Amino acid sequence: MKHLRLLILLFTPLLASAQSKVGTTAAPFLTIGTGARGTALGHAYTASATGSDALFWNPASISVADAGNGRTGSLLFTHYEWFAGIRYNAFGVTVPVMGHSTIGFFMASLDYGRMDVRTVDQPDGTGETFRSGDMVAGVGYARPLTRNFHFGGSVKYIRQTIWDMQAQTMAMDLGFILNTDYWNGLRLAASIQNFGGSMRMDGINSQIFIDPFPNNSGSNDRVPTRFETDEWALPIQFKFGLAMPVVKTPWLTWELMTESHQTNDQYLNLDSGTELTFRTNTTQLAIRAGYKDFGVKNVDSHATFGVGLNTRVGAARLGLDLGYVPMSRLGDTKMIDMRVYF
Numbered sequence: 001m002k003h004l005r006l007l008i009l010l011f012t013p014l015l016a017s018a019q020s021k022v023g024t025t026a027a028p029f030l031t032i033g034t035g036a037r038g039t040a041l042g043h044a045y046t047a048s049a050t051g052s053d054a055l056f057w058n059p060a061s062i063s064v065a066d067a068g069n070g071r072t073g074s075l076l077f078t079h080y081e082w083f084a085g086i087r088y089n090a091f092g093v094t095v096p097v098m099g100h101s102t103i104g105f106f107m108a109s110l111d112y113g114r115m116d117v118r119t120v121d122q123p124d125g126t127g128e129t130f131r132s133g134d135m136v137a138g139v140g141y142a143r144p145l146t147r148n149f150h151f152g153g154s155v156k157y158i159r160q161t162i163w164d165m166q167a168q169t170m171a172m173d174l175g176f177i178l179n180t181d182y183w184n185g186l187r188l189a190a191s192i193q194n195f196g197g198s199m200r201m202d203g204i205n206s207q208i209f210i211d212p213f214p215n216n217s218g219s220n221d222r223v224p225t226r227f228e229t230d231e232w233a234l235p236i237q238f239k240f241g242l243a244m245p246v247v248k249t250p251w252l253t254w255e256l257m258t259e260s261h262q263t264n265d266q267y268l269n270l271d272s273g274t275e276l277t278f279r280t281n282t283t284q285l286a287i288r289a290g291y292k293d294f295g296v297k298n299v300d301s302h303a304t305f306g307v308g309l310n311t312r313v314g315a316a317r318l319g320l321d322l323g324y325v326p327m328s329r330l331g332d333t334k335m336i337d338m339r340v341y342f
Contacts, residue, residue: 024232024233025232025233025263025265026160026198026199026233026234027134027160027199027234029088030136030234031237031263032110033057034053034078034090035053035090035323036078036308036323037053037321037323039290040290040305041273041274041288041290041304041306042272042291043271044258044292045058045241046189046239046259047177049061050065050072051066051072051076051094052106055092055105055106055140058152058177059104059173059174060153060176060189061142062094062140062152063100063101063142063143063144063150072096073096073342074092074093074341076091076092076093078090078337078338080334084113085112086113087113091106092107093105093106094140100143102143103140104139105138105139106138106139106140107135107136107138109133109134109135109136112131115130115131130162131163132163133160133161134161135159135161136156138155139154140153141154148179148181150178151176152174155172158170158171158196160199162201163203164204164205165201165202165204165205165206167201167202169197170196171194171196171197172195173191174195175192176189177189183244183245184246186242189241190241191238194235194237195234198231202229206226208225209225211223235265236263236264237261238261238263240260240261243256244256251279251280252278253276254274254276254277255274255276257272257273258271259272269296270294270295271293271294273288274290275288276288282311283309283312285307285308286308288304288306289303289305290303290304290305300327301325301327305325306321308320310341315342316340316342317339319337319338319339320336321339322334322335322336
């Protein structure tokens with residue numbers, strides 16, 4: 001019995017730490033996979049991202065030339081249509097600078113749409129409406145430290161708003177990618193994201209007026225007072241990924257990706273993806289599929305799908321990517337990326 005009690009005492013902290021803490025961090029929109037390509041690959045994208053969308057996955061990868069055109073300069077716009085009229089838009093641009101370095105700027109916003117104001121006395125609405133939304137914007141920098149090893153980071157500003165209340169903070173991302181000479185060019189990458197301050201909602205709606213001495217006649221019943229809301233940490237993410245071309249010819253590439261990731265409010269997860277790419281002298285067609293959140297229960301969808309097409313137009317390349325995530329309860333999610341490589 002003593003040994004049993006000792007084992008229980010030893011493993012209780014481990015069991016407690018294994019519990020999911022979903023809903024205990026601020027700005028969960030930061031964990032959304034940005035871009036149709038990365039989403040179609042099941043979020044197993046840390047070792048495969050290049051160009052502007054790498055700013056949202058692994059900042060080190062913005063200095064890695066895209067395999068299809070050998071360039072690091074790019075422009076990206078992505079749009080998601082979600083359930084309940086929720087829209088997600090993101091923009092990114094990367095520009096090569098001196099010394100093989102690359103700088104980038106990115107911004108993303110999540111718009112929940114306009115909603116009715118409802119009260120206990122007027123549950124069908126007061127006639128007023130309000131908006132809610134999230135936003136992140138930042139700058140990134142990366143450069144190759146050796147021929148195969150790239151390192152980069154970004155700093156970003158994060159804001160959440162609902163009606164007249166808002167919370168804001170700063171955070172940073174760091175990452176690396178190693179391009180090896182083994183197995184057709186196996187790539188290893190890791191990143192840590194959203195490392196920064198905490199967020200606290202504040203605004204005019206936290207102000208109320210009270211009478212501090214209600215039992216005293218003639219006291220002031222309009223003394224301004226503010227509710228103090230709690231602070232919440234950001235969803236810090238750590239990702240480690242592998243990408244390996246199984247088949248690699250001038251006209252055909254088949255690549256497999258796998259990635260483990262964990263946030264400070266969720267279990268350790270495993271994602272995987274695959275991409276089959278056909279090339280001609282001017283055009284590139286990619287077919288993608290993925291499976292995210294291996295072993296995690298109560299997820300509305302695991303499977304992801306997508307296609308991509310880019311072609312040379314003069315000195316630039318234009319690209320279009322489509323992503324599709326079937327949902328069993330919330331409605332299917334569709335996304336589109338538009339890209340320019342220069």
